Each structure stands twice: as structure tokens, then as C-alpha cells.
Amino acid sequence: MFSKNEYLVTEGQRCRHIYFLEQGALRGFYNLDGKEITHWFAFEKDFVTSFHSFSTQQPAVENIQLLEGSILWAISKDRLTGLLNQYHDIERLLRIAYEKYYIRLEDRYVNAQFKTATERYQTLLLQTPHIIERVPLGYIASYLGISQETLSRIRSRI
Amino acid sequence: MFSKNEYLVTEGQRCRHIYFLEQGALRGFYNLDGKEITHWFAFEKDFVTSFHSFSTQQPAVENIQLLEGSILWAISKDRLTGLLNQYHDIERLLRIAYEKYYIRLEDRYVNAQFKTATERYQTLLLQTPHIIERVPLGYIASYLGISQETLSRIRSRI
DNA sequence: TAGGATTTTTGACATTCATCAAAAAATAAA
DNA sequence: TTTATTTTTTGATGAATGTCAAAAATCCTA
Numbered sequence: 001m002f003s004k005n006e007y008l009v010t011e012g013q014r015c016r017h018i019y020f021l022e023q024g025a026l027r028g029f030y031n032l033d034g035k036e037i038t039h040w041f042a043f044e045k046d047f048v049t050s051f052h053s054f055s056t057q058q059p060a061v062e063n064i065q066l067l068e069g070s071i072l073w074a075i076s077k078d079r080l081t082g083l084l085n086q087y088h089d090i091e092r093l094l095r096i097a098y099e100k101y102y103i104r105l106e107d108r109y110v111n112a113q114f115k116t117a118t119e120r121y122q123t124l125l126l127q128t129p130h131i132i133e134r135v136p137l138g139y140i141a142s143y144l145g146i147s148q149e150t151l152s153r154i155r156s157r158i
Numbered sequence: 159m160f161s162k163n164e165y166l167v168t169e170g171q172r173c174r175h176i177y178f179l180e181q182g183a184l185r186g187f188y189n190l191d192g193k194e195i196t197h198w199f200a201f202e203k204d205f206v207t208s209f210h211s212f213s214t215q216q217p218a219v220e221n222i223q224l225l226e227g228s229i230l231w232a233i234s235k236d237r238l239t240g241l242l243n244q245y246h247d248i249e250r251l252l253r254i255a256y257e258k259y260y261i262r263l264e265d266r267y268v269n270a271q272f273k274t275a276t277e278r279y280q281t282l283l284l285q286t287p288h289i290i291e292r293v294p295l296g297y298i299a300s301y302l303g304i305s306q307e308t309l310s311r312i313r314s315r316i
Numbered sequence: 317t318a319g320g321a322t323t324t325t326t327g328a329c330a331t332t333c334a335t336c337a338a339a340a341a342a343t344a345a346a
Numbered sequence: 347t348t349t350a351t352t353t354t355t356t357g358a359t360g361a362a363t364g365t366c367a368a369a370a371a372t373c374c375t376a
Contacts, residue, residue: 030268037272052264055257088246095253099213102260105267106210112271113303114195117363137324145271147364152325275333295354305334310355 002072008048008064015053015060017074021046024070025134029142030062038143041067041131047097067135117146118154160230166206166222173211173218175232179204182228183292187300188220196301199225199289205255225293275304276312 002008002024009015011030021042028050029038039062042048053060054077084091111120121144124131131140141151160166160182167173169188179200186208187196197220200206211218212235242249269278279302282289289298299309 032272037268039268039271052261055261084250088249091246091249091253092242095249095256098253098256098260102256102263103210103213105260105263109263109267109270110195110197112267113197114190136322148324149326149365150363153363156325294352306354307335307356308333311333314355 002066003069004066006066008066008072009050009053009060009062011061011063012059014057015050016057016077018047018049018054018077018080020073020075021048022071022073024072025067026064026070027067027135027139027143028062028064029139036142038139041128041135041139041143043128043130043134067139112145117144117150118158120144120146121151121154122158160224161227162224164224166224166230167208167211167218167220169219169221170217172215173208174215174235176205176207176212176235176238178231178233179206180229180231182230183225184222184228185225185293185297185301186220186222187297194300196297199286199293199297199301201286201288201292225297270303275302275308276316278302278304279309279312280316 008019008026021044023044026042026048027038028040028042028048029036031037048064050060050062050064052058053062057077084094111123115123124140124144137151138148141148144151146154166177166184179202181202184200184206185196186198186200186206187194189195206222208218208220208222210216211220215235242252269281273281282298282302295309296306299306302309304312
């Protein structure tokens with residue numbers, strides 16, 4: 001149980017857990033040229049972690065912050081490793097989970113690089129309409145890779 | 159052994175193999191609004207496949223084309239599945255390979271969405287300088303998400 | 317519910333980049 | 347080598363988006 005605006009992971013710190021988000025909302029962001037860039041959101045039933053840091057156990061380059069009071073379950077890297085050694089099936093589940101996450105990221109990548117700002121916003125509306133009600137526009141703008149002003153203008157135009 | 163400009167995978171066709179590229183160069187691209195968008199390149203010692211199609215066995219949305227005559231090794235989905243069932247260790251290797259590929263894609267994603275065209279080109283020069291000599295500029299431009307003219311101007315400016 | 321803080325919108329202007337067209341350069345073929 | 351083809355560069359112009367500043371709207375909280 002964590003409360004709004006708390007941090008799950010902070011830049012520079014090693015991320016030792018994968019979390020399951022039962023209830024609430026999170027964002028992952030990092031600092032680029034003095035600006036906070038939100039690069040993902042997570043909602044109910046998502047698994048979250050600072051993937052790079054968790055996987056390599058290097059210091060995280062990103063921050064994970066609570067957007068709402070949330071209920072989270074955590075499993076540590078060590079405990080997960082134990083489970084993987086003990087149960088072949090978990091290794092397989094994880095491999096398949098990675099496949100799915102990879103495909104999703106590929107999709108986002110294409111979307112990010114080759115669609116216009118307006119198209120990206122419309123895709124977001126279609127795929128996850130609830131984001132709009134739960135997340136400040138500024139965060140959404142940086143998630144879409146545009147300025148808040150531009151997002152505001154896109155919204156007024158639609 | 160395949161020769162220049164041949165296709166390994168074509169849009170609409172199911173991709174049933176993962177390939178190991180021993181020698182040569184490939185690109186993955188798809189058609190968007192009548193334009194070919196190159197979204198990755200592969201060179202010696204890379205594993206390649208149309209990931210989404212291979213994983214889900216849905217028809218591919220992308221094409222894989224030879225940029226040079228190349229030597230490739232293939233393993234079919236069925237044979238790989240057999241190996242995964244037989245050897246726990248291969249499941250683990252695959253899971254770890256996916257981790258690495260995921261992290262790499264995450265990196266590219268950030269790069270694509272939040273860096274300027276010039277920065278993206280400079281990163282490319284730094285990370286894979288040999289691309290420039292082996293791949294036409296037009297492909298590189300679309301890989302970077304800019305027009306060929308803009309890339310040409312960036313090059314003259316540096 | 318009134319005042320303060322935060323978030324969103326609007327305006328003016330500068331910059332980046334795409335597009336279309338054509339010239340120049342490089343590469344391949346005869 | 348000469349010609350044809352492909353690739354790269356250059357020029358002119360317009361559209362999309364960023365930035366800075368301020369106004370308007372919304373939301374907290376006392």
C-alpha cells in the first residue's frame with residue numbers, strides 16, 4: 001500500500017523488485033535535458049518494474065512514481081530467481097510474458113516514430129480512454145512526445 | 159544462401175522461422191501510407207525474424223529484405239518448440255535473449271521519440287558506424303524517421 | 317465558499333522538418 | 347568510355363510543432 005506521489009524507484013537506485021499493480025496508477029519517467037519525460041503508465045493488473053535496472057541490476061535511469069494511492073504486490077529478484085530454478089513452468093511463463101511485452105513495445109515504437117501527434121493522441125484515446133481522466137495532460141503530452149500546449153491545441157481541434 | 163534484394167518474409171505471409179545471419183545485411187520494413195518504412199537493420203551475428211508474426215503465427219505486417227548476398231541459418235518454430243520442451247536451458251537462454259532485445263528496443267524507443275533528428279543520426283554514427291557504408295541513405299532516413307532530404311542536410315551540416 | 321495553487325488553454329513568434337522539383341554526383345550497364 | 351540508372355544533394359516553400367508568456371479554468375484546502 002503506497003500513497004499518491006510516492007516513488008517506487010528512483011534514478012540511480014537499483015531496482016530489486018517486480019511489482020504487480022492491483023489497484024491504482026503509476027508512471028515511469030526520466031529526466032532529459034532538465035525535463036521530465038513520462039514514457040509509460042501502468043494501471044490495474046499491470047506488472048511493472050524498471051526493466052533495465054531489474055534485469056541487469058544496474059542503477060535505474062528512470063523513476064517510478066505513484067499517480068494515485070495504490071495497492072501493489074512485490075516479488076524480489078532473488079525470490080524470482082529461486083522460483084525460476086525450481087519451476088520450469090515459471091521460466092516459460094516469463095518468457096512468454098516477455099514476448100508479449102516486446103510486441104507491445106514494438107507497436108508503440110512504430111506509433112511513436114511514424115505517426116503524427118494527432119494520430120498518436122487518437123490511438124491513445126482509442127486504446128486507453130481512461131488515461132485521460134486519471135492523468136494530468138502534461139504527463140500525457142510528454143508520453144506522446146509533444147508539448148503540453150500542442151496537445152491542448154490538438155484536443156481543441158478534434 | 160540468399161542473394162541481394164530477395165525477400166525472407168513478405169507482408170501477409172506467416173513467418174515460420176528464426177534466422178541467424180552469419181554474413182550479410184538485412185532490413186525489416188513495412189508500408190505506411192504508400193511509403194516503405196525501414197524500422198530495423200540486421201548484420202553479421204544477429205538473430206532475425208518477423209517477431210510478431212513468428213511469435214503469434216499471425217500473418218506478418220512487415221517485409222524482410224536482403225541488402226546484400228547473405229548466409230543465413232534457419233530454425234523453424236516447430237523445431238524450436240521441440241527444443242524448448244526438451245531442454246530447460248534453452249528456454250532460459252531464450253528468455254534472457256528476449257530480455258536483452260527488450261532493453262535494446264526500449265533504448266531505441268526513447269531515442270526515437272525524444273531526441274532530435276540530428277541527435278539520432280549522431281547516435282547511429284556512434285553505435286553502428288558501418289551502417290553508413292552498407293545501406294542507402296534513403297533507408298537510413300526512414301529508419302531514423304526523417305526524410306531523405308533532411309538527412310542529407312544534417313550530414314552536410316555536421 | 318473564498319483564496320491559493322495547479323492545470324489547461326490561448327496568443328505570438330521562431331524553428332524544425334516535409335514536400336515537391338530539379339540539379340549534381342555516384343554507380344552500373346552497354 | 348559513354349550512356350543510362352540510381353542515389354544524393356540543393357533550393358524554395360509551407361505545415362507542424364516548440365517556446366515563452368499570460369489568461370482562463372479547475373481543483374484543493376482551510
